[in-house]
Amino acid sequence: MAAGKKREAYIFVLPAFIYILFVLGYPLIYNVYLSLRNVDVKNLTKGGDVFIGLQNYIDLFKNPTFLLVLKNTFVFTIACLLFQFTIGFALALFFYQKFRLSGPIRGVLLVSYMIPMSVTGLLGKNIFSNAGLVNNLLSKIGIIGPEWLVNTSTALIAVIIMNCWVGIPFNMLLLISGLTSITPDVYESASIDGANWLQRFWYITVPLMKSSMLSVLMLGFIYTFRAFDLMYIMTAGGPLNSTDVLGTYSYMLSFTQYKFSQGSAVAMVLFGCLFIVGLFYLRLLSKED
Amino acid sequence: MKKIIGGKEAARDLRNSVIAVVLAILFLFPVYWMMQISFKSDAETFGKVLSYYPREFTVYPWLVNLQDKTFLLSLRNSFINGFLTMGITLLLGVPAAYGMGRYRVKGSSVFLLTFLVCQMLPASLTLTPMYLIFNKIHFLGTHFTAPVAIAGASIPFAIITLRPYFKSVPVALDEAARLDGCGPLKAFFYVMIPAVKTGIVTIVVISFLNGWNDLVYSMTFNVGETMRPLTANIYKFQNAYGTKWNCIMAYGTILVLPVILLFIFLQKYIVGGLVAGAVKD
Amino acid sequence: MKKTLLALVLAVAMLLVSVPAVLAEAPTEITLWHYFDASADAQAIVDWVDEYNSIQNEIHITATYVSRTELMNQYTVGALSGELPDIGMVDSPDMASYISLGVFEDITDQLEAWGELDQFYPGPLESCKDADGRIYGLPQNTNCLALACNMDLLKAAGYDHMPTNLAEFQEMVAATTDPADDVYGFAMSCISTEEGTFQLLPWLRSAAGGAGVNVDNLTADSAVNGLKVLGDFVANGYMSKECVNWTQSDAFNQFAAGKAALAEVGTWHLAMTDAIGGAFEYGFCLLPTGDEGTSTSTIGGENFGVCSGAENVEGCVNFLEWLCSKDKEGEWAVVAGKIPTRQDSVANYTYEVDGFNVFVDEMNYAQARGPHAEWPTISEAIYTAAQSVFVDGTDPAEALAGAMEKITPIVEANPLP
Numbered sequence: 001m002a003a004g005k006k007r008e009a010y011i012f013v014l015p016a017f018i019y020i021l022f023v024l025g026y027p028l029i030y031n032v033y034l035s036l037r038n039v040d041v042k043n044l045t046k047g048g049d050v051f052i053g054l055q056n057y058i059d060l061f062k063n064p065t066f067l068l069v070l071k072n073t074f075v076f077t078i079a080c081l082l083f084q085f086t087i088g089f090a091l092a093l094f095f096y097q098k099f100r101l102s103g104p105i106r107g108v109l110l111v112s113y114m115i116p117m118s119v120t121g122l123l124g125k126n127i128f129s130n131a132g133l134v135n136n137l138l139s140k141i142g143i144i145g146p147e148w149l150v151n152t153s154t155a156l157i158a159v160i161i162m163n164c165w166v167g168i169p170f171n172m173l174l175l176i177s178g179l180t181s182i183t184p185d186v187y188e189s190a191s192i193d194g195a196n197w198l199q200r201f202w203y204i205t206v207p208l209m210k211s212s213m214l215s216v217l218m219l220g221f222i223y224t225f226r227a228f229d230l231m232y233i234m235t236a237g238g239p240l241n242s243t244d245v246l247g248t249y250s251y252m253l254s255f256t257q258y259k260f261s262q263g264s265a266v267a268m269v270l271f272g273c274l275f276i277v278g279l280f281y282l283r284l285l286s287k288e289d
Numbered sequence: 290m291k292k293i294i295g296g297k298e299a300a301r302d303l304r305n306s307v308i309a310v311v312l313a314i315l316f317l318f319p320v321y322w323m324m325q326i327s328f329k330s331d332a333e334t335f336g337k338v339l340s341y342y343p344r345e346f347t348v349y350p351w352l353v354n355l356q357d358k359t360f361l362l363s364l365r366n367s368f369i370n371g372f373l374t375m376g377i378t379l380l381l382g383v384p385a386a387y388g389m390g391r392y393r394v395k396g397s398s399v400f401l402l403t404f405l406v407c408q409m410l411p412a413s414l415t416l417t418p419m420y421l422i423f424n425k426i427h428f429l430g431t432h433f434t435a436p437v438a439i440a441g442a443s444i445p446f447a448i449i450t451l452r453p454y455f456k457s458v459p460v461a462l463d464e465a466a467r468l469d470g471c472g473p474l475k476a477f478f479y480v481m482i483p484a485v486k487t488g489i490v491t492i493v494v495i496s497f498l499n500g501w502n503d504l505v506y507s508m509t510f511n512v513g514e515t516m517r518p519l520t521a522n523i524y525k526f527q528n529a530y531g532t533k534w535n536c537i538m539a540y541g542t543i544l545v546l547p548v549i550l551l552f553i554f555l556q557k558y559i560v561g562g563l564v565a566g567a568v569k570d
Numbered sequence: 571m572k573k574t575l576l577a578l579v580l581a582v583a584m585l586l587v588s589v590p591a592v593l594a595e596a597p598t599e600i601t602l603w604h605y606f607d608a609s610a611d612a613q614a615i616v617d618w619v620d621e622y623n624s625i626q627n628e629i630h631i632t633a634t635y636v637s638r639t640e641l642m643n644q645y646t647v648g649a650l651s652g653e654l655p656d657i658g659m660v661d662s663p664d665m666a667s668y669i670s671l672g673v674f675e676d677i678t679d680q681l682e683a684w685g686e687l688d689q690f691y692p693g694p695l696e697s698c699k700d701a702d703g704r705i706y707g708l709p710q711n712t713n714c715l716a717l718a719c720n721m722d723l724l725k726a727a728g729y730d731h732m733p734t735n736l737a738e739f740q741e742m743v744a745a746t747t748d749p750a751d752d753v754y755g756f757a758m759s760c761i762s763t764e765e766g767t768f769q770l771l772p773w774l775r776s777a778a779g780g781a782g783v784n785v786d787n788l789t790a791d792s793a794v795n796g797l798k799v800l801g802d803f804v805a806n807g808y809m810s811k812e813c814v815n816w817t818q819s820d821a822f823n824q825f826a827a828g829k830a831a832l833a834e835v836g837t838w839h840l841a842m843t844d845a846i847g848g849a850f851e852y853g854f855c856l857l858p859t860g861d862e863g864t865s866t867s868t869i870g871g872e873n874f875g876v877c878s879g880a881e882n883v884e885g886c887v888n889f890l891e892w893l894c895s896k897d898k899e900g901e902w903a904v905v906a907g908k909i910p911t912r913q914d915s916v917a918n919y920t921y922e923v924d925g926f927n928v929f930v931d932e933m934n935y936a937q938a939r940g941p942h943a944e945w946p947t948i949s950e951a952i953y954t955a956a957q958s959v960f961v962d963g964t965d966p967a968e969a970l971a972g973a974m975e976k977i978t979p980i981v982e983a984n985p986l987p
Contacts, residue, residue: 006395008473012388013400016381016444023419023441024407030418041943045649045672091312099305105313107552110494111320114548116502118523119541123323126534130812131752133322136339150811152961165319174450177487211453218405219449226411229504233523238762239814239961240954251413255646257946258667267414274409281405282398331845335827337752417647424651508640509647512603524637525607533823 028271034264041258049261056265065241066249066266073245073270076160077224083164084220088171089213093201095172096179106176113169121233124162125149134158152242155235159243163230167223171216178212179205211285218281222274246270320545327351327539334535350539357522359514364547366432367501367518373436374443374500375493381440382447382496383489387477389448390455391463404445412505415441420509430516435507436500443496454488455481494555501548519544597623597630598882600889602657605638610841611906618898622889629885631657645673654877657886662697662709662871663764663939663949670943674706674875680887681705689896689912693869693938696987701943707875708894711908713837714867714936715772716928717858718822720746721851723753723831732855736778739832739858740799746831747808755808757830758800759818760960764946766953768939769818769834771868773800774952774970775937778860784937785948786981788955788970796859797966801959814957836870837929840922841907854928856935867936871911909933941987944980951976 035056043049060066095106115123127133128148135145148158182205195203206213228247231237237244237252244252246266254263326334327350328343354360385404389397419438423429428437462484466476482489504520511517526537602619606612612635619633634655636644642664648654649671660668668674681687687695687705694709717739719732727746733739743755760766773796775782783790803809813821818836825833826845834857846852856865874893876886892898899910903917909930910917919926939945955973958964 006392009388009392009394011473012384012392012477013394016385016448017400017403019381020404020407020441020444023437024410024415026422027410027415027418028406030421031414041667041670046670094305095309097305099302099309101306101309105309108313109316110552111317111545111549114498114552115320115541115545116504116520118502118504118520119323119544122523122537122541123319125815126326126538127319127322129815130810131339133319133339147811149815150961165316169316173491177450177491178453180487211456215449215453219408219446222405222409226409228411228413235815236762238957240762240957247411247413250411254413254417255643257944257950258646258671259947263413267411270411271406271409271414275406278402278405278409282402285401286398332827332847335823335829337827337829416643417650420647421651424653429653509643512636512640512644513634521637521640524639525635533819 031264031267031271034261035268037261039260040262044258044260052261056261057269060262060265060269065244068241069244069246069249069266070269072156072241072243073225073247073273076156076163076227076245077221079160080163080167080224081217081220083160084167084171084224085217087164088168088216089175091168091172092175092179093205096176106172109169110173111169112165113167113173115166117166117229118233120162120166121230124158124230124234128158128162149235150239152240155239155243159231159234162234163224163227167220171220174216174219175209175212178209178216182208214281214284218277221277225274225277226270246273323538324542326534327542329535331533331535334533350535351543353536354522354539354543359517362515363517363519363522366507366516367520367544368547369432370435370439370503370507370518371497371501373433374439374503375496377436377440378443378447378492378496378499379489382444382492383451383482384477385444386448386451387455387481390452391458391481401449404448408442408445408449410442416505416509419506423510430511430513432516434510435503435518438506438510439499439503440496443499446499447492447496451485451488451492454485458484490555494552497551498548597627598885600629600631600657600881600886601655602631602633602659603636603641603644603655604633604659605636605641606659606906607635607637608838608841608906611902614902614905618893622892626888629882629889631889646671648877649673652879654879656877656880656882657889658875658877659710660707660873660875661764662694662712662869662873663768663941663945665697665707665873665875666700666941666943666945668875669700669706672878675878675880675883676704676706677876677883677887677890678705680884681708681891684891686891686896686912689914690894691911691913691933693936694871694873694911696938697869697871697941698873698875699941701984701987707873708890709871709873709911710894711899711902711906712869712871712911712933713908714869714929714932715769715834715836715857716867716932717855718825718833718835718839719853719855720825720828720831721853723828723850727831732853733832733858734855735858735862735864736776736799736860740802743803743808743832744806747806749807752829754810754824754830756803756832756834757809757816757821757824758813758834759816759821760800760813760953760956761815761817762950762953762957763817764949765818766814766956767949768868768870769821770797770800770952770956771937771939772834772857772859772866773797775866776859777864777866782860782866784986785952785977786986787974788952788977789967789974792860794967794970797956797959797970800956801963801966804960805963811960814960837909837926838907840925840929843922843925854925856928856932865932865935867932869933869936869938871908942980942984944984947980948977 036051036053037049038052039049095102130147138145146154148154226247227245228251231243231245231248235243237248246269250263250266250270253259253266325342328346328348330345330347333340333344389400423434428434458481463476463480466480471479502520507518508521522540526540604615606615615633619631623630645668654673690709694712698705698707698709723746724742729742733742747753747755759769774788774793775784776792776796778792778795780792783793804811821833822835822839824830828850857867859866874890876883880886894911896912896914899912899915900917902908903910904919942948951973955969958969959966
């Protein structure tokens with residue numbers, strides 16, 4: 001492309017870039033700085049905190065609670081992505097078909113996505129309580145439901161289900177948008193060639209959708225990995241940290257226990273994991289280009 | 290796809306519609322659950338038997354919320370949050386997505402990485418430093434403060450979502466526009482934006498929701514009842530009533546209703562965009 | 571000529587000086603943040619501030635409601651930026667942390683000159699002090715925990731009185747449990763927040779079989795036994811495991827709905843007994859955490875402090891002294907369902923008089939939390955230990971030993987008072 005055109009591109013991109021650097025650049029530097037020191041309730045304003053290098057990080061990886069929280073975060077994210085994406089994609093393909101109610105109902109499904117996470121958390125707390133809706137429904141088919149939010153083995157499952165309830169329509173919306181950008185002509189020529197729906201899906205839809213699928217998965221990962229509101233309201237991370245994730249744990253350290261440097265270190269670990277995933281995403285994108 | 294008119298097609302239409310309705314009922318049942326609790330009395334909410342509908346219908350949980358003296362102010366503030374976040378996101382995010390989707394520029398991967406990275410920052414990490422910097426430039430306690438922070442996450446989101454759309458628009462389209470004598474800005478507004486209408490509507494909805502649903506930024510940057518959005522009342526209710534489910538669920542319903550109404554209004558555009566086909570040449 | 575000029579300059583200078591003097595007579599604008607959110611106390615604080623504004627001309631206060639979660643965040647970020655209200659409310663166990671963070675002004679000298687500090691109960695007042703004994707605020711109200719009893723359910727189980735000691739309490743909890751009717755013997759909050767610790771401490775600091783211990787010695791037999799009693803309730807199905815997610819309001823709601831025969835409740839719940847709506851007979855008694863004639867409870871309550879950088883510290887302290895004066899303390903206790911923080915105050919309760927008498931008596935057995943700047947970490951260790959007993963069935967002695975591993979280094983570095 002000509003040099004003039006390149007300059008044009010910067011005119012479009014730079015305002016957003018500068019804005020983002022202004023709003024989020026400082027927080028990042030601030031946290032890196034904080035995570036390398038020993039700032040806590042005793043020295044935040046009185047001074048006397050010192051540079052301790054990677055000590056906060058070393059302590060974290062020796063801390064069983066942190067390791068549990070790290071594991072929870074990955075289990076939560078991967079489980080949510082798996083269900084959200086596959087179910088969301090199936091629904092996207094279904095609603096992409098043209099039938100009378102496809103438009104209105106597609107919109108109706110989005111309602112769960114529109115509910116603020118804090119309210120979703122409350123709703124989850126209600127329907128997963130011992131005598132709540134879920135166990136009531138289970139008892140109707142003869143199953144005695146577990147004490148969902150009380151057992152360390154089931155609380156995370158309940159939280160994952162609530163998150164999927166929100167995530168599925170979100171995935172569907174983004175994937176439908178991706179599907180609409182495929183020109184119908186491609187399908188028409190394929191059906192003339194006699195390809196069945198599975199072949200059409202695998203050889204036409206998937207390759208053409210690769211870019212949207214990648215961004216949906218990537219965004220899904222980011223949003224799920226940094227989850228906060230849902231657990232904060234639904235379980236407060238409990239019982240026994242079984243639903244604590246990096247987001248809630250970092251917040252608890254910084255804002256409840258005033259261990260500011262440790263909280264920052266946890267946030268930086270969260271950030272580091274996402275950064276690696278981001279790099280991976282970029283590599284895939286550049287290959288595709 | 291060509292429309293084949295016939296009995297087979299009609300049967301398929303009916304079958305799909307039935308499946309869709311069943312899906313919708315399953316999916317919306319929790320929402321129904323929320324609404325029906327909001328019309329129950331205290332006694333029934335804590336009753337020993339779980340009922341699937343309010344046996345004695347009452348609007349008192351709604352009145353608890355609506356009669357709050359700051360309700361209208363909070364409602365206004367929530368709308369301000371939603372619309373300002375949407376405005377900032379569209380203003381900065383859409384051009385950037387266009388620039389990155391249509392041009393191959395040096396350092397584009399650096400830009401993309403930066404945008405990605407910035408979305409990754411959890412609120413617990415950004416809250417304190419943002420507060421400090423906003424305080425320094427005397428930018429706390431305005432209606433713009435929270436939207437500026439929220440847009441920090443929704444702009445990258447818009448860029449990452451819209452970029453593929455812009456990429457998929459055939460090059461012929463804007464080349465034709467250029468040949469007709471359109472400048473880059475004119476081509477952007479009159480050719481590209483309509484071509485990615487569906488994607489833009491998605492961003493409109495999602496960025497509005499980001500603003501509307503925000504809790505932590507609005508709460509920290511704007512103290513005082515006149516600045517507080519509806520979401521912030523959650524703590525008021527949790528503290529005052531514990532899990533007084535009927536009042537809490539009324540609060541949830543009130544929080545969701547305006548968004549649903551707005552969405553129903555916008556849905557025409559979404560469906561319209563889909564029918565028109567985003568990229569026909 | 572020179573003299574005239576001098577006179578003129580002097581006159582102008584005097585004018586300039588006197589202008590600010592005139593301005594200074596206008597009251598200083600003061601912001602006050604509180605998290606009173608029950609209808610009665612939320613209205614009362616506004617009315618009282620209006621009253622104070624009308625009786626003096628030094629400061630003019632505006633009271634703003636800021637939810638508790640929000641307020642705590644504001645103190646934390648405010649400690650760094652200096653953006654704080656002039657007067658702030660704080661939950662008593664959190665005060666030590668905020669003092670350490672520099673949120674509150676040292677107002678010891680003015681308060682000592684006031685001469686009424688010795689009227690305050692030591693527990694609540696201690697929570698306003700740092701380790702050196704400097705004072706940063708005044709306790710505005712106090713409360714503690716006692717036992718609420720559903721007399722109908724007790725009667726049905728064959729008891730005509732409320733429990734007076736731990737053994738009897740255990741018996742009654744077992745006897746009143748009725749799974750068929752969805753009734754548990756006991757309900758309390760054991761949520762993973764400060765509320766859980768607040769309700770757990772009476773049992774851990776139980777004086778059963780001798781003297782009770784503080785949180786620096788939770789491996790003592792009395793503490794282990796206290797936790798074991800609660801753990802057995804859960805294991806035997808006398809207390810719902812859901813208590814690990816219940817706030818204090820939730821636990822009270824269970825009691826009010828008739829789903830728990832006995833419940834650990836706070837003084838402020840006396841202002842909410844209309845939720846029971848006459849559905850059953852109820853009564854209150856001392857928490858039966860130990861032998862006959864003993865009890866333990868935890869002190870709660872809210873303090874008010876003057877925040878660092880306040881415009882008119884002296885004026886603010888004057889307001890605190892008025893707010894926590896003998897008469898006002900008594901009035902507030904009645905309005906908000908609390909207990910006065912001063913021994914010379916009289917609260918003429920107009921409702922639940924018997925209940926209040928129990929709580930006032932219970933105050934004699936109530937112990938403070940900390941004060942300690944790292945109380946939140948100590949608190950986390952405590953509720954985590956209890957939850958691991960309730961949820962995972964961990965042995966109480968082992969769970970408390972785990973808690974002490976976290977608590978001991980903290981109290982060794984900075985001992986509890």
